[in-house]
Amino acid sequence: MFKAIEAYHPLPGAAVSVFPLLVIVHALAATVWTGGHLVLDLGVLPRALRERSATQIRAFEEVFEPLGLTALAIQVLTGLWMGWIVLPGFRGLLNPANPIGMLVGVKLLLAGTAALAVQARLRLIPNLTDDYLSGLAWHIRGITALAIAFVVVGDLIRLGGLG
Secondary structure, eight states: HHHHHHHHHHHOSSSHHHHHHHHHHHHHHHHHHHHHHHIIIIHHHHHHHHHHOHHHHHHHHHHHHHHHHHHHHHHHHHHHHHHHHSSSGGGTTTTTOOOHHHHHHHHHTTHHHHHHHHHHHITTTTOOOOGHHHHHHHHHHHHHHHHHHHHHHHHHHHSSSOO
């Protein structure tokens, strides 16, 4: 993979040498973000819906939120940095002739997840009631699906695309 990056990068060397560290930090943050949402979506949420108890969601968010939002911020920063290394100046972004550029572009489009996370933090969780659990469930499922999509697209980038 790093040879492929060097082939696309006009200045191989220093910028590329930090790339493996960025990948590791990015992957660890993705593990926290995606794993936390899978636990919430598949473990906490079904029980909260069954018992009609917003308290369980609030308790999970109280523990997960600081770690999860930090992980998301790390993903955004490391993702942008890696995107800049792979596509200097983001040239070739969303270019069908450049499969890595297409995938990096898709990851940037998926970054709308950050807006959903902020909305949940500032509006949904503070106003959460037992009666609104089903509405929040769709939000949780959407963020979880986007988190999984991030992981899949990131893996495709590291694998060099679909082909």
